[in-house]
Amino acid sequence: MHNPAVEKEFDRALEAILTRVFRMEDAKASVSFSLKESLKNARIAIAYSGGLDSSVLLHLAHRFAIENDCALFAFHVHHGLNPHADDWLAHCENECIRLGVSFDSQRVQIDPQSGDGIEAEAREKRYRALGEMCRKHDIPLLLTAHHEDDQVETVLLQLMRGTGVAGLSGMEASSHSPELLGDETLFLGRPLLSVSRKELASWLVEAGITHIDDDSNDDVAYTRNAIRHRLVPVLEDLFPGFQKRLFRTAQHAGSARRLLEEVAKKDFEACTSGKNSLNLEQLRLLNRERIDNLLRYWLAASRVRMPSTAWLVQAREQLLEAREDAQIDLILDGYTIRRYRQNISLGRTVESTGNQPHPLEIQWHGENRFRLHQWHGTLYFEESETGFDIDWLQRRKLRIEPYRGSAKLKLAGRPTKTLKALCQDRGIPSWERQFLPLVFFEDDLVYVAGIGISASRLKKNGKCVQIRWERDT
Template sequence: MKKQQIPTLSSIFAQATSAALARVQADEGASSTAHAAQGGALGSALASPRMAVALSGGLDSSALLQLAHGYAREHGIELFAFHIHHGLSPNADHWLAHCEQACAALGVMFEAQRVQLTEQGKTGTEAAARKVRYAALGGLCARHEVRLLLTAHHLDDQAETVLLQLLRGSGTAGLSGMDAANAAPELLANPALVMARPLLPVSRKQLDAYVAAQQISHIHDESNDDARFARNALRHKVMPALDAAFPGFQERFARSAQHAQSAQRLLTELAEQDLAQCLDGDSLDVARLRSLSADRCANLLRHWFKVRQLRMPSSAWLSEMLTQLLEARYDAQLLVTHPDCHVRRHRDRLYLTPKLAALAGEREDQFDQSPGTEFVWKGEAELAFPAYGGVLHFERAEQGLDPQWLQGQTLVIEFRRGGERLKLADNRPTRGIKYHYQALNIPAWERGRLPVVSTPQQLLFAAGIGMDCNKLTTGTDRIRLRWQAV
């Protein structure tokens, strides 16, 4: 019986990198085909894409650079190395110089970028540094038209990630750990970029042996020894104990992560189907949500938050929100606040609305007592009113206001004060603005941001509703008003 050969580090790297490149080329091919179908040229979309290494100068990324250099040379791929200088360590300048020298010795194109941590918030230095680092890497890749970014995450990193997520009480998404390759447009601020981890099947011991055998020079980041950071505490205190008691546990953790990834893919498919059934415009149909089981409903809402690029809510927050929003009366106007948005219910519809800065005099479905803003129209196509959160457009129409009459008026823009009435057509009665809001199904939270325009004598226009017909005439170059929120 022929003895099975153990894959070398180079072959593991080559297989993973080739798979990632195939994904990039498939994406580019689909994009190029769509572009050609619209009459564009195929161009060079199907050529071998450029590749970059995220290089810190440490042992792992130095091994990655060596492997990537050999692979790129063999396959005729243009290789870059990008280093992010955080300035957090007194040795940061030395690390940058080391990376530059290592790339020069290999003939790899190198670029460094200095970044500053402006906001750490509640996440701490480690998370803040990660955020700015990946955004900078994404920017460098965009600048050099790089479509594939390689990082040096390995098997032990995957085991640490799974254990950290388990300690945080994460669900299947967190327990999935890191993908072999994925797009991360929010993290990298680059929707065209694929991030691959070709060393994910490789253990730290294998990398140590490879670096020693190849005599690869590397630096040591002293912050990796600081046990105040959660990952470092696991790495130096917990993982050695696990390895002693359960040798090879890293491979089993990685296998569990693959099972979680499979389960998460199924949950995502189900959520996409449920979202298609429940989505009505930009809102969810509450009656259809109620037809789902509690677990499917929660799964759908998590997916909706992800699609809208919002932070994932906790299980407790999600459960409380569902209780409030799904069990309320049909006519209830409910609001649940999330760190990134407001979750609202209006007439059996569920909305995610942004947290907007309060406008001058804004009152949600209440009356404004602040003075309006007077202005004179001098023929402009549009006028911006930042205090009211939008732009007033003056558009040509067959039926509208006489432009000469309009230019002679002192106009006022303001939020409604209460009691305003509007007649939309000669054959329709004059109604209060609130009646029109309700008839048009305009949610209460939007009404407070919709201004009205009037002369001292009468109302001319209400945003979200339309023009009062009393001053409308028919002729060439009449003017109609239109409000656009910004």
């Protein structure tokens, strides 16, 4: 007889996850929500390694799929790190064939010399492969077999790293994880998060289900294994049942994290001054704790790896306290935070080699965009009531040249000015100017990205096209 408590908790947790996933999908379609109706012909996948935890997940999800008339997929990632990896792949595929569960697998290459370590490298490659298989099979929800003991180990690991509230909250029951799965729409669900490893092992024995044993799980050279086999037994001896209490601590921290995110979102709305920019005058109205909270929220929204507290404090001091004419460039995880006048901006770091983009020619034949790789952005061509005359534009070859501040442009109703003056008028900082493309027809400057169209080529009625420049973010 299976432990009904495990099955009951799995069903409860999975229904909560599915409700979140499909309610959002129904909201986008503007239809009333019914979980029972949404599950019909729905597609759900699990990450299946063949180990104890994922074997329980496979069988619980299989039962749930049959009862609710939805399609179940199992995805396996072959890391190539263990000599038994081929046998594990065969075991997983055969088990899925026996159950009638759709199966897919993907092999990944792990770099043993990775600077982040084998654990981090394998995790990154594994989730990336799982995300790719979800997209291949049109899966909106991927389930993993993380359980209560995994949550405890995660919180302990984060605690040893000096983490804040976000780290102490551990793993969420359901979330988007685009940095892991490479997809902003795909959900990651953990329906076994409140079930212990001991309960899963007992359920598996009672069910008579076979599974593989990965001997690397006993290698205490890996940090998480060391926590599991060395630290947790000591804590259990000193504080029996501490796992449940630490699990509750993670839940409390999760509540605090969500509250901080709400505060940060409101502060962001008050301080934002454009795409990926914050206004310093508004920022200075906040206390230090709220500024740090907002900066973390701002960085996380751009998927920038979270910096240390010391880095964040130093960045705040430089951004807010440096003299007004100081040039602030803070490099972080492939991004640069810069200050210009009363704004700070965040953008991808562009390597400066001292070489300007090379001129090139384009001819518009109705395309909606031209990608300009050297300038790190895109020119969009959009129909409008004002702008370039369509017939004129289609018959002309245009030349794209790099920015030069001495070039001159006359905008409609404005005097002729140098581009340097026009950029200063619009608050375009110097580091953005070097990647503003200039559009020429023969020797005439007819358009400047971020500034506008020359008055000599502006048509105010009829069939027209506006050019719009958008930088990479």
